[in-house]
Amino acid sequence: MAIPQHTIDQILDRTDIVDLIGQRVKLKKTGRTYSGCCPFHQEKSPSFHVYRDKQYYHCFGCQANGNAIRFLMDIDNRNFVDVMKDLSSQTGIELPKDNQDSKRLSYKREAKTVAEPSKTAPVTPVQSPPTTELQIDHDPFEEFRNVDDPFAQFEPFQTFNEAPAQEGNLYDLLENVAQFYERQLPQSQSAQQYFRHRGLGVETIQFWRLGYAPEDWQHLEKAFPQDVQGLKLLGLIRTSDKGRDFDLLRDRVIFPIRDAKGRVVGFGGRALNDEIKPKYINSPDSEVFHKNQLLYGLYEGRKQKAQDWLMVEGYMDVIALQQNGIYGAVATLGTASNTEHLNILFKQNNRITIAFDGDAAGQKAARRTLEIALPLLNDGRELKFFVLPNDHDPDSLIRREGLENFQRLLQQAPLLSDFVFAHLTQNQDISSPEGKSLVMAELRQLTELLPKTGSFRYLLNQSFKEKLGFGKRWTPQLSNDASLSFNIRTKDEDFAIAILMHHPFLYIHFETLRAFVPSHELLSHILNILNRIFDNLPDDQELATYYVLGACSTFSLEIADIMRRTNIEVLTHAPEMADKLATEYALGLQEKYLRQKLKDPNSLLESRNLRQQLNELTKKIGLRLLS
Structure with missing residues (x-):
């Protein structure tokens, strides 16, 4: 059984390691930890310590250590899956079913029609050789005179109008649709012109598998007549109020969206005419496509071994940065950034950067993202804010400043602590006691969102006090000698x-x-x-x-x-x-x-x-x- 890491993390989060180990070992609170005699080796004085905050145990004697899962595996000599089943039932978090995925990813393909001769069509007689003449010297009906069903002695003659229906797989269907859109791009001069206007080269177009959706309202149904059910499950074919089917994406350049494994799971479509609204349309959520859990460009960035990760606004920003050699740019799929998006990036690197426009809307988005990010800032995680000049996206900024200057600006993006200070003090007079007080009050509201077990909230408070001129830090008094x-x-x-x-x-x-x-x-x-x-x-x-x-x-x-x-x-x-x-x-x-x-x-x-x-x-x- 394959158990996803996020499920394991959820189970560990809901398991109190002190309570779990306390059922097997007599524990006593000693300072920050709980201690007792180690269950893995013989000892008289306690050297076994359990850390509730870290959900971790460690023996100072035999050096046994680990989390709740490791403890149960070692103490009972059980395998990983058995332990996970027990913890799953205790915490109420369901483990994945072995055959669940294959069922929900399948759909019934429509039967393929086989051409059948018309009953009224003339039958061409078989020509006998001219020298042979058929001779019948008995009554043909004598053979069947006393038989009720003259055909009973023969195997019934079966005719098939349809080949048997087959099961289709949604991932396979999405891959086929992606290839179809790719093949349409060379047929559209306007789509090619759009990508040329955005400065994309042939290699970039091929790397991102960009394509084009034709104007025809039923082009997918014509291209995939057996897969209409699957296309409807994916939301690529819709049904109007009058009951007529039509394609979701028409006359748009296409951006295939891939998951972390590189599988196509959906599409983004951009209108060629800016007057058409909405400008961007994305595939709706489906069994394989969940916008809130995906980032455009994540797979491609990992494929290119990106180290630094930058969250930007749209598909074209990601593509333009990659074409300029800046790997690791990602974008949300038409939604605001959320906890899941940030956690995905923090799994790639403990240091991430988020780009925002410098206008009022960008400031508002930055504040919202800040409030979402603060609870995730466990010790060791670092968040930076890259504020773009007004009316510029990363692509246009590179063209104006040049790649080298753009990278310098990106490296100089302020840390979260500096960004928060600038954000909270921009409308306050911090030379006055009242202004300082208001800033500290708003800071306290934000720091309450930080993890309580970490140290960052204390560090942030102290940093603000120093910048606002509160108090004097301790310095050692030493003699000259x-x-x-x-x-x-x-x-x-x-x-x-x-x-x-x-x-x-x-x-x-x-x-x-x-x-x-x-x-x-x-x-x-x-x-x-x-x-x-x-x-x-x-x-x-x-x-x-x-x-x-x-x-x-x-x-x-x-x-x-x-x-x-x-x-x-x-x-x-x-x-x-x-x-x-x-x-x-x-x-x-x-x-x-x-x-x-x-x-x-x-x-x-x-x-x-x-x-x-x-x-x-x-x-x-x-x-x-x-x-």
Whole structure:
């Protein structure tokens, strides 16, 4: 059984790992985690920790770790599908049926008519050879004189008007229609002229499989007489109020729409005359086509191994950018961007950019997208806003600015934190207390939309306070003698400590490091202190820093020296930079200590678990490097 990743994610989201493991292991809350004796190896003192926020468990002893699915597979020695069936019934999320897809994708093809001779048509006699003469020396009727049915002794003679009906597949039908539209393009001078006017070359037209739908109101029915039922299921043939069938797309250039697997699932049609409304028509939703779950250009961008992803407005923007060597542009299919669209892009890369027009409508769309995106901004995700000049789309902007300047403008697109600040302050006097207060009040409304378990809401609040001139950040007071230590090497552990002091809420990135850092290291002491006090941290970023410094006062001299050497305040000036840096140091240190532990494991079980973790971590680091 193939279980889609989004179904697995839904099941994990609805499963409380603390409750699930608590049924098998006696757990006790200790700081940020729940701990108990590990069920996978014998031990007397608890080293098994469960993290509710991360839906993750980890044993400090044997290094067993994973999510709820892995726990049930290992504890009961069961396979993946069996565990998923149990969790499915517990969470109420249905798993896909094995034969469901094939049934809903089929339709009945109409029977193919076979030509039959007319009953009134003259029959041409068979000419006998001229030298042979038929001789009959008995009464032919004698053979059947006493028979009721003279034909009973013979096999009945069957005539067929139709070949038996067959099952059709919607994906196959869509592919055939796409090829049909492609073949029509060379027959239309106006369609070819439209693409030439938009600057598209032959290779681009072929790559995107662009085509043309003829003017004829029944051209699809004529081209696919056996597949009318399938075409109606796809919405490509409609029925008028008077009961007459007609084609949805007529006299339009055609943009085939492909899903993530490259299958044609629908079409977009653009009118050749701008006076015709609507200018664009898309296939309606069907069994294979769901506009809210698809992005035009996603398949093509992945095929060209795009790394950076940019959401633009329309088909032609995507195509023009690809022709200019900017891969990874996508567009929604005539709908506003939604949660599903953004999640699709975040699965390609944790950093995405959205383009908007600079006019009032573009600003309104940007605000709407912002409110949709904020709940999705888990730690490590980064969103940028590319505001286009008025009356320009990406294609026209490239032609005006040139490709190099366009790429520079794209790279300079503001981060979400900068965009939000500009957006909220554009109509406020931030030199006055009242203006600052109004900005912070509106910011609080937006940050409430951010995930509660992440650190970004705290980072964003602190960033606004700094820009508006609230308060003064903590800086270590050092003697001149201490600042002369130029030759001291700054380790990755020191940068991690500096980040934790400056941004205590980023501890959530580092907490799993407690399983690896040797207990004598300063970082280990800091992490253990943060684990105990994290739930009591003040919401205010600056107060949280003071709170942590007070809790770590035993190590104040070492911390002050680290803060001076790392200059972390400059490195984490933007919330996104702080979050990114924390993630990179957390992953790098985890890899370092995993490799150290693998050199001298305590048991074969620990060695196996460590190697499994290292493999997963290496993949994660590799994906971040690619992005």
